Structures are given as C-alpha cells and as structure tokens.
Amino acid sequence: MTQDTQPKARARRGRAAGIQTVAVDAVTWTLDRPPTINDVARLAHVSKKTVSRVINQSPFVNEETRTIINGIIEQIGYVPSPQARGLAFQRSFLLGLVYDNPNAQFIVNIQEGVLAACRLAGFELVVHPCDQKSPHFLNDAKQFVQRQNLDGVIVVPPASENPQLVEVLRDLGCRYVRLSAVSLDEAANMVVYNDRQGAAEVAEHLAALGHRDIGFIAGPSRHRSAHERRESFVATLKNHGIILRPEMVEEGAYTFESGEVCATRLLTREPRPTAIFASNDEMAAGVYKTAQRLGISIPRDLTIVGFDDSPIATRLWPSLTTVRLPAKDLGRLAAEKLIIRISSDEEEGHTATGVVSRMVVRESSVPPRG
Amino acid sequence: MTQDTQPKARARRGRAAGIQTVAVDAVTWTLDRPPTINDVARLAHVSKKTVSRVINQSPFVNEETRTIINGIIEQIGYVPSPQARGLAFQRSFLLGLVYDNPNAQFIVNIQEGVLAACRLAGFELVVHPCDQKSPHFLNDAKQFVQRQNLDGVIVVPPASENPQLVEVLRDLGCRYVRLSAVSLDEAANMVVYNDRQGAAEVAEHLAALGHRDIGFIAGPSRHRSAHERRESFVATLKNHGIILRPEMVEEGAYTFESGEVCATRLLTREPRPTAIFASNDEMAAGVYKTAQRLGISIPRDLTIVGFDDSPIATRLWPSLTTVRLPAKDLGRLAAEKLIIRISSDEEEGHTATGVVSRMVVRESSVPPRG
DNA sequence: CCCATAAATGACACCGGTTTCCTAATGGGG
DNA sequence: CCCCATTAGGAAACCGGTGTCATTTATGGG
Numbered sequence: 001m002t003q004d005t006q007p008k009a010r011a012r013r014g015r016a017a018g019i020q021t022v023a024v025d026a027v028t029w030t031l032d033r034p035p036t037i038n039d040v041a042r043l044a045h046v047s048k049k050t051v052s053r054v055i056n057q058s059p060f061v062n063e064e065t066r067t068i069i070n071g072i073i074e075q076i077g078y079v080p081s082p083q084a085r086g087l088a089f090q091r092s093f094l095l096g097l098v099y100d101n102p103n104a105q106f107i108v109n110i111q112e113g114v115l116a117a118c119r120l121a122g123f124e125l126v127v128h129p130c131d132q133k134s135p136h137f138l139n140d141a142k143q144f145v146q147r148q149n150l151d152g153v154i155v156v157p158p159a160s161e162n163p164q165l166v167e168v169l170r171d172l173g174c175r176y177v178r179l180s181a182v183s184l185d186e187a188a189n190m191v192v193y194n195d196r197q198g199a200a201e202v203a204e205h206l207a208a209l210g211h212r213d214i215g216f217i218a219g220p221s222r223h224r225s226a227h228e229r230r231e232s233f234v235a236t237l238k239n240h241g242i243i244l245r246p247e248m249v250e251e252g253a254y255t256f257e258s259g260e261v262c263a264t265r266l267l268t269r270e271p272r273p274t275a276i277f278a279s280n281d282e283m284a285a286g287v288y289k290t291a292q293r294l295g296i297s298i299p300r301d302l303t304i305v306g307f308d309d310s311p312i313a314t315r316l317w318p319s320l321t322t323v324r325l326p327a328k329d330l331g332r333l334a335a336e337k338l339i340i341r342i343s344s345d346e347e348e349g350h351t352a353t354g355v356v357s358r359m360v361v362r363e364s365s366v367p368p369r370g
Numbered sequence: 371m372t373q374d375t376q377p378k379a380r381a382r383r384g385r386a387a388g389i390q391t392v393a394v395d396a397v398t399w400t401l402d403r404p405p406t407i408n409d410v411a412r413l414a415h416v417s418k419k420t421v422s423r424v425i426n427q428s429p430f431v432n433e434e435t436r437t438i439i440n441g442i443i444e445q446i447g448y449v450p451s452p453q454a455r456g457l458a459f460q461r462s463f464l465l466g467l468v469y470d471n472p473n474a475q476f477i478v479n480i481q482e483g484v485l486a487a488c489r490l491a492g493f494e495l496v497v498h499p500c501d502q503k504s505p506h507f508l509n510d511a512k513q514f515v516q517r518q519n520l521d522g523v524i525v526v527p528p529a530s531e532n533p534q535l536v537e538v539l540r541d542l543g544c545r546y547v548r549l550s551a552v553s554l555d556e557a558a559n560m561v562v563y564n565d566r567q568g569a570a571e572v573a574e575h576l577a578a579l580g581h582r583d584i585g586f587i588a589g590p591s592r593h594r595s596a597h598e599r600r601e602s603f604v605a606t607l608k609n610h611g612i613i614l615r616p617e618m619v620e621e622g623a624y625t626f627e628s629g630e631v632c633a634t635r636l637l638t639r640e641p642r643p644t645a646i647f648a649s650n651d652e653m654a655a656g657v658y659k660t661a662q663r664l665g666i667s668i669p670r671d672l673t674i675v676g677f678d679d680s681p682i683a684t685r686l687w688p689s690l691t692t693v694r695l696p697a698k699d700l701g702r703l704a705a706e707k708l709i710i711r712i713s714s715d716e717e718e719g720h721t722a723t724g725v726v727s728r729m730v731v732r733e734s735s736v737p738p739r740g
Numbered sequence: 741c742c743c744a745t746a747a748a749t750g751a752c753a754c755c756g757g758t759t760t761c762c763t764a765a766t767g768g769g770g
Numbered sequence: 771c772c773c774c775a776t777t778a779g780g781a782a783a784c785c786g787g788t789g790t791c792a793t794t795t796a797t798g799g800g
Contacts, residue, residue, distance in 0.1 A: 036786055047750045052788065062748060079516045083456035084786035087755050092453065094496075094518070104478040104681070112499055119510075124496045124518050126464075129482055140489075146449045148464070148494050256685055285685040292687050311474070315626055315655040315682050317662045406756055417780045422758065432778065454756035457785050742800090750793075759784075766777075 035078045043076070044069045055080055092149045095338060098128045098141060098165070099156040102254075103282075105310050106327050110156060110179075113331025121339045126150065132159060138168050145174050152176060152338040154331070158223055160184075175341055177334040181225040187352040188341065191334045195225050195307075196232035198323030198357030202305050203236035205321070205359060206275050209367045211303060215266040215273035216244055217259060217283050218251045226254070229279050229307060248273060252283045259286020267294055267302075274368035275303035281310040281322055288316055299366040309360055318363035325357045405448040413446070414439045425450055462519045465708060468498045468511060468535070469526040472624075473652075475680050476697050480526060480549075483701025491709045496520065502529060508538050515544050522546060522708040524701070528593055530554075545711055547704040551595040557722040558711065561704045565595050565677075566602035568693030568727030572675050573606035575691070575729060576645050579737045581673060585636040585643035586614055587629060587653050588621045596624070599649050599677060618643060622653045629656020637664055637672075644738035645673035651680040651692055658686055669736040679730055688733035695727045 037055075041048040046065065053061045054069045072078070086092050095118060099107050114125055128144045130137055145153060145168075152175040159165060160178040166185070169176045178185055181195045206214055216233060219226025234244050247269065250262035259278055263286055266273055278284035284306030288298060296302050299318055306313060309324035333353050407425075411418040416435065423431045424439045442448075456462050465488060469477050484495055498514045500507055515523060515538075522545040529535060530548040536555070539546045548555055551565045576584055586603060589596025604614050620635055622628035629648055633656055636643055648654035654676030658668060666672050669688055676683060679694035703723050 038786075048787080049751085049789090050749060053749085056788085060748065065748080081457070081786050082518050083453045083462065084755090085788080086453035087451070087457055087757085087786080088788035090755075104474040107478055108474040108499075111497055115497070115499065122517065124514070126494045126496050127481055127485070129478075129485065144494070147492065148452050282685075289685075289687040312682050312685050315652075315659075315686070317659040408756075418757080419759090419781085420779060423779085426758090430778065435778080451756050454785090455758080457756080457787085458758035460785075744797100744799090746795105746797080748793100748795075750791100752790090752792100754789080755787090757785090760782090761780105762782100763780075764778085766775100768773105768775090770771100770773090 035076045037078070037080065039076065040069065040072055040078050043072050086149070091342070092151050093123050094126050094148055094150050095123050095335060096126050096128055096144060096148075096150040096153040097156065098130060098144070098153055098159055100130050100132055100159045101156050103308065103310060106308070106325075107156065109327035110154075110331035110334075113328035113333075114154060114335040115331075116328075117332045117335035117339060121343070123151070123335075123339060130159060132162055132165075138164055141165055142168050142172065145169065145172050150174060151342045154334045154338065155179065157181070157225065161222075161224055175338060177338050179330055179334060181223075181228045183352070184224075186350065188337075188350045190352070190354075191330060191337060192352070192354035193225075193325055193330055194354060194356045195228040195323075195325070198307065198325070198359055199229040199232035200236040201359035202277055202307075202321075202323060203233050203242075204240065205361065205365065206277065206303070206305070207237065207240035207242060209275075209303065209365065211275040211368050212242060213271050213273045213275075213368075214242065214244065214248065215276040216249045217262045217266070217276065217278040217287070218249060219254050219279040219283075221251065223254070226279055233277060252279070252286075254280050254282060256282050256286045256289075259283030260290050261286075263287040263290035264294075267291065267296060273302075275305070275365070277305045277307075279307050281306035281308045281313050281320060284320055284322070285312050285316060288320075299364050300369060303365045303368070305365055307357075313360075313362070316364075321362045321365040322360055323357045324360050326355045329355050405446045407448070407450065409446065410439065410442055410448050413442050456519070461712070462521050463493050464496050464518055464520050465493050465705060466496050466498055466514060466518075466520040466523040467526065468500060468514070468523055468529055470500050470502055470529045471526050473678065473680060476678070476695075477526065479697035480524075480701035480704075483698035483703075484524060484705040485701075486698075487702045487705035487709060491713070493521070493705075493709060500529060502532055502535075508534055511535055512538050512542065515539065515542050520544060521712045524704045524708065525549065527551070527595065531592075531594055545708060547708050549700060549704060551598045553722070554594075556720065558707075558720045560722070560724075561700060561707060562722070562724035563595075563695055563700055564724060564726040565598040565693075565695070568677065568695070568729055569599040569602035570606040571729035572647055572677075572691075572693060573603050573612075574610065575731065575735065576647065576673070576675070577607065577610035577612060579645075579673065579735065581645040581738050582612060583641050583643045583645075583738075584612065584614060584618065585646040586619045587632045587636070587646065587648040587657070588619060589624050589649040589653075591621065593624070596649055603647060622649070622656075624650050624652060626652045626656045626659075629653030630660050631656075633657040633660035634664075637661065637666060643672075645675070645735070647675045647677075649677050651676035651678045651683050651690060654690055654692070655682050655686060658690075669734050670739060673735045673738070675735055677727075683730075683732070686734075691732045691735040692730055693727045694730050696725045699725050 037048045037051050040051045051069055054066050101107055118125055130140060153169055155178045157180050160180050176189060177191055178189055179191050181193055183190050183192050218230045237244055250265055252258035252262045276287050278287055284304055287304050291298050291302050298304055306320050306322040309322045313320040313322045407418045407421050410421045421439055424436050471477055488495055496518060500510060523539060525548045527550050530550050546559060547561055548559055549561050551563055553560050553562050588600045607614055620632035622632045636646060646657050648657055654674055657674050661668050661672050668674055676690050676692040679692045683690040683692045707723060
C-alpha cells in the first residue's frame, strides 16, 4: 500500500463466485467472473452494441442473430449489470416506499401490491420507514432518494399528507405518488382511497339494523382519512334521519388505548348508545375491552363496527364488522402509475386513480335489543 | 427515429430537476443537471481523482485541499452517483430481505432493525416477499438477487429453512444471513433466536402457578421454531415433575383457525386442562375464541399463554401472557453481520450471534381455580 | 446494371465514478 | 549541495452498459 489503497485489500469479487465452464460454439470456454456483455459479444462474433440491441428488444436485429445471441446469453447465464445500465440510462430501476403508518399489515399489503407491479416492469422496491416527529425526518427522506437515485417514490399516509416532505421530493426532481383519502395534489401524483363509501355503508347498515343511539369514535383530526370517515358517516346518518349528537362523538388517536378511553366515556353516558362505530379496528378493539370490563355483552347489548379490516377484526370474539380497504390494489395502482410515467418519461398519466373501501359484515353488528 | 431509438423519446432527466445557480469561488455558476464529480473537480481546480479521494476519505489529501473540496461539495449539493460507484466498486450498496412469514408485524420489525444498521453504513434495503409453494419461488429469488446485484441477502423464516433457496444464493456467490431458531449453517451465515428460553420460562411460570393439567398446541412440525418451542416446553415441564401426556398435545398450523380446532379438542377432553400454551399468539387467539364459545372464563377457568407478543396479545381481553422475540434486534444483528463481511470483503465474522426470547406476563395466566 | 432505400451492424464516445501508474514538490540526511 | 524518501496530485484506462452516427449488406425500381 504505497498509495491510495485503503488498509482493507479490496479483492474484486464478482456476482457469480463459482468458476463456469460452458461449451459454446463447439469450444469450451471458461470464466471465473460473471459474464459481461463483452463476453457475449465475443462468443457471438458480434459487437456489444448488437447484444445491447437484443437485450433491449430493439426491432432492428436480424431474427437469426437474435436467436444466436439469446442462446449464448442463456448458456453462460449472462445478466446485464444493473449499475452499468443505470449509469447509461440515468435510471436506477428502483422505487422507494416511504411510510410511517403503524399498521404493519397495511404496510406489508401495500408492499406486496407495489412489488406485483414492479416485477412486471423489472423494478425493485426499497423501503424507508420514518418518523415525522424526528428532526431528521426531511433530511433522511432526501438522503433516501439521493443515495440510490430512486426513479420514483410512493408515500403512504400519514406521511403522504406532509407538505414539506412532498416539497423535498419535488425539489429533488423525483417522481412520486402519494396515497391519501383525498386528492392533495395533481392527479398524476395521487392515488386516493375512498373512505367515504365504507363509512356511508356503515351508517346505512346501522340505520337499517334499527340503531338510533349511535356513538362515534373519530380518528385524529389531522388525518385526512379520519376527517373523511367522520364526515361521510355523519352525513349519511343524517340522510336517514339520524342526528349524531355532539356528546356521542369522541375523538381518539387511532390507538387501542384511546379506543378504551373514548368507549368508557360513551358507555357511561345516558342514554347509552346501542352501537358504536370506531374509526379504525384498533380503537374498536379498545371498545371491546371496555365493554367486557363494564359487563356489556357484544353484540347483544352493544353493536360495534370498526374500520380497516386488520387481522384483529377476525381474531376478536365476536368477529368485528368493519370496512376493508384493498391495500394491495392501492400499492399496485401507485406503482403502475409511477412506472408508466418513468418509462414513458412523460408527465402524462394524469388520470385520477383510486380504490374504494367496502363494508364487511361480521358478528359484532346486530339489531338493538328490545 | 431513424435507428435504434425506441418509439418513446428518452429525454435525459437528471436527479435534481430545478436549475441551480450557486456562487462559488466568487463566480456565479449555473447548472441544469445534477452536479457530478467533474463539476466539483473543475470548480475546485483539481482533478476528479482528488475529489474521489476526498469522498472516500483517503488520508493522502492536503487538509486545505480537502476543506476547499468539501466546501464546494456542500455548496452545489453534490451527491456521488450510486450507479457509477457501484459499477467501479462492483458493489450495489443494497441488501435484500426475503420473507414469506405471514406475521406482518414481525416483518416490519425486522425491516426496521435491518434499516437501522443499513443507515449507518450507507446501505439500503430491497424487499422480496415470496411463496415457497410457488413454482417460480427459486427462480424469482435468483432474479431478485441478480437484477439489482445485491451485496447481501437476509432470509427470514420459514423461507430461511429452505435448503434449495440457500443453494441458489450460494451458487450466485451472494452473501447471505439466515434467521432461524437453530443453526442450520456456518456461524457466519446465521443469526439464531433462542425460542427455548421463552418456552422454558412459560413452563416454569405455569408450574409455579400450580398448573398440572396443561394442554399444549404445537406449531407445524416442519418449522424449526415449532420444534424448539415444543421440546423446550416439554423438557422444562418434566424438570418440574410434570409429564405432558400425548392427548394433551395438539399440532396446529400457526393459524387462528387451527388454534380454534386444537383448543376445541383440548377443552372437550376430561380432565380439562387448566392451562393451555399455544405456540404462537394467532393460535392463542383461537383458544380465546373457543373458550368464550364454550363459556369457559379466562383466566378464571383457563390460563392461556401464547408466543410472539404480536399486537393481538395486548388487544385481547384479558391481555395475553406471551413470549417476546426481539425482532428488531434480530434484523439489526443480521444486517450488521452482513455489512461487516461485505465491507471487509473477508469471510470472517464467524462468531455466532443471536437473540433470546423472554416471557411477558400479562393477565391471562393465573393459578388454577380451587 | 446502377443507384436509391431500407435493414443490419459496428466504431466510438459517453455515463460518473474508481484504480493504476506516474510526476512534481518538499524536506531531511549524508 | 545532492539524493532519496515521502507526500500531493494528475492522466489515462477501466467498470459494463448505452447513444450517435457511419458503414456494410440486401433489395427493388428505372
């Protein structure tokens, strides 16, 4: 180490470690490193540009040549280097997922949907959990995008509703899609989920069952989804002649504990509601616990409805009537939208896209007693 | 488009879209594309190699020169291109996470731990959910590694226990770390979690409470963790003079439904167990439902213990005594191990690493009645 | 039979970093 | 005062692909 070389010897180590020996063109050929486009070109007796054409499906290649080259690629197991491709294309073929949503199932479902779309287009997904309350939040996000030069980013709520974060992405020139309950941005940058529909269905369901004394546990007002669910629920009840009195509404924090607190308030009030709609399943679980603690039988004495259709909805007993958001579709749509824009390199794709939530009736909702 | 150019015009589009104007060295300087190492070199009046030296913390740079260059980097917001670096280094600075575990919370926790380690080392994480039953399972995994030339892969159970998958990774020359309840591989490739400890603690807890008629719901025998939990539980009970009779053991599938089925069998048997240990929380939730259905009061008539400390453990009522696996630490350890090996480019780091599960006592476990 | 035209392919520079190898300046010892 | 070791920095090749443009080879019409 006379010069720059760092203490640690940097022995090059390829992608395929094993030594390959392949019979190509009646010649045995050996290589101790992953094959490159040059190897393919040499074996096929063509220039690397022609190999490049085959890889990129250029129509200007003789059918015979294409077959030969593909055969060689197959035989020696050549895979184009993503780094080199990325460098030349100015692309990384990487999408990012930024999330701070505490609902793990939701995140995993989104990931799955995103990856379904990615796979078809040859993209991969890089994840970035974050914390809006952290002082490094914006800087971390910026580094996240820059460090691997992401082609696009998908932002999950509630982070998706943070205008500063979006500004950072825009400044970086990074394409993004935000998931939210309302359209906060140009259509091209949004995939919205309709929470109004689910909430309205719940209102109709409760009305149809005959409930009149209905309690509502709202989500934190800074969340768009909470606002949407509340508004739609209240409006639909009103359409059915039911006025939700202010004292029958409590605002929770989308957490189990806040569900307990709100439920305690609602259930010790007179007249006691015969049904409670909690804005998410976590809080609905809190209502379950509170009801059981107070000796209130579910569903006989109290109908409960949640929102999200998270795993606990079916684990609780009786199983919880709730609203299902097709999270996987949401992820898929977002990724597709992003990929189209990246691939076409246009800012088109301005059509609005979204998914609709639907109610799932289970055992926790029945007509009121008497 | 006379020649190769694809129908879609491929207008180059950089990482930073906005046009920058920065005053450097008393000269105003404008650029409409992300700055490169060449820009930095030009502005600093040095060669790009010197800039490279600064970026890579080479000790052979004059302190003054270094300061100037760092200043310029700062001012124009230069970020080295990961593709170019990767191409030259033969590295991607990308780690992969392969999982088929249905427990979303577990996955999200692992991700978080992995990312904590990645952030410190400048790596990012690419995720790959998969399905061992799919015919494309192995091929998908292979493509996953090759497509972005991952530097290393972390495999989560149960996929981590698939020998074919590991063979694929090994053939690709891709470094990997497997997470499992037992060491299935060289120490360098494993991070193990000790499920025996947790299961033993549960056995001691139940024995100490005075339970003698104990039911056990095992996990699917093909899972190493299931085997470990079972063996440790049975052995520890025996140490306390309690023999787990065969008819008190049922094998479930780690699912809620199988928990119900097994619980039904156990609870309709005479003598009825006063305590049931389910090998995971999902199945424990199934036991709750069954007990409630059969009118058996928890914990008065039946003590229940689970394993995993998943979110439902605290959502159930009464809250579930269970065993916590520090999943985040698990992820962090795996990533650290991998990163050390990648960075040192040696196959060292052969020390065995792992985490230990511990029991968490909640409301569902009490002494037997009478 | 020749040339215009299109199809197929190659030469070469380039993407943005890194390595290798080389030169220039500096300072201390003989 | 000269020589050599040491430090600082540069030129050019390279990593593995891509774009541009020129060149070669068939084809068909006049």
